[in-house]
Amino acid sequence: MKKITDIFEQKKFTLSFEFFPPKDKQKTEQLFETISSLKRYDPDFISVTYGAGGGTRGLTLDLCERIQRQFSIPAMAHLTCIGHTRQELKDIIGGIKDRNIRNILALRGDIPKEEKTGKDDLQGCYAYQLCKLIRGMHKDFFSIGVAGFPEGHVDAPDKETDSKYMKIKIDAGGEFVVTQLFFEPELYKEYIQRIRGLGVDVRIIPGILPLTDYKSLTRFCRLCGANIPPGVHNLFTSAESDEQEYKIKVGYTSNFCIEMLKMGAPGLHFYTLNRVEPTSDILNNIQKVQRIY
Numbered sequence: 001m002k003k004i005t006d007i008f009e010q011k012k013f014t015l016s017f018e019f020f021p022p023k024d025k026q027k028t029e030q031l032f033e034t035i036s037s038l039k040r041y042d043p044d045f046i047s048v049t050y051g052a053g054g055g056t057r058g059l060t061l062d063l064c065e066r067i068q069r070q071f072s073i074p075a076m077a078h079l080t081c082i083g084h085t086r087q088e089l090k091d092i093i094g095g096i097k098d099r100n101i102r103n104i105l106a107l108r109g110d111i112p113k114e115e116k117t118g119k120d121d122l123q124g125c126y127a128y129q130l131c132k133l134i135r136g137m138h139k140d141f142f143s144i145g146v147a148g149f150p151e152g153h154v155d156a157p158d159k160e161t162d163s164k165y166m167k168i169k170i171d172a173g174g175e176f177v178v179t180q181l182f183f184e185p186e187l188y189k190e191y192i193q194r195i196r197g198l199g200v201d202v203r204i205i206p207g208i209l210p211l212t213d214y215k216s217l218t219r220f221c222r223l224c225g226a227n228i229p230p231g232v233h234n235l236f237t238s239a240e241s242d243e244q245e246y247k248i249k250v251g252y253t254s255n256f257c258i259e260m261l262k263m264g265a266p267g268l269h270f271y272t273l274n275r276v277e278p279t280s281d282i283l284n285n286i287q288k289v290q291r292i293y
Contacts (some may be wrong), residue, residue: 003143014044014267021059026185050078081125111277128172137175146174151193154225181209185259205267211249254285
């Protein structure tokens with residue numbers, strides 16, 4: 001199974017999808033029907049999220065393993081260090097290797113509200129430490145991705161400090177960046193300039209959240225600190241029907257992706273929410289303007 005960095009050597013542009021692990025068998029089978037439908041867009045890799053403190057760890061790895069076996073598409077397992085001891089992480093990383101999952105998105109993870117001081121020897125754990133641990137254990141077996149924050153991480157005092165943290169993660173072993181969701185194209189341009197200004201030259205792939213319902217949107221943005229610009233708020237109030245609202249939202253996200261491509265984005269990473277639509281409709285719209293797959 002290929003590493004994502006090997007794919008980069010062969011392709012200037014990548015398309016990827018992200019899913020979260022369902023917690024029951026029926027929804028898992030529905031998810032694989034979704035992946036089967038989206039496979040026609042020829043994704044280069046698929047990422048699978050990881051619950052806080054490893055809440056869905058087994059499901060994440062099972063899903064990654066099955067995706068690779070059933071669809072022959074490289075999977076990227078999310079891995080967070082918050083809530084784990086160093087030995088636990090070593091065991092988990094070893095288990096990922098044993099499953100021949102060769103791609104990891106190394107994350108700090110959200111600190112559970114009930115945990116104020118961390119756990120054992122991982123108090124104050126950060127993503128760069130996880131990158132160093134993975135690289136130190138298995139050298140070049142894994143391709144390591146890290147998260148980027150065009151608006152700055154919610155815990156960073158400013159964007160410049162956030163950019164410095166990014167360089168630390170890359171120096172520690174990170175090889176590419178997938179960004180958090182954002183809604184204004186200029187944020188991507190500014191982010192690229194900040195990161196490149198520090199000498200970081202890895203691929204920075206914008207993360208795309210297709211607009212669905214307003215409640216989900218505001219919840220996601222509240223959790224990750226992303227800003228919802230007035231223009232996006234207005235999309236949910238200007239339509240006269242559900243059908244018209246859907247077309248407006250798909251059109252907005254399609255145009256957003258096209259702007260990313262005009263800026264030279266080396267890929268698009270879709271947060272699918274385990275749905276075929278609207279990701280499929282967005283990709284169809286993009287394809288009418290610019291061939292990406």
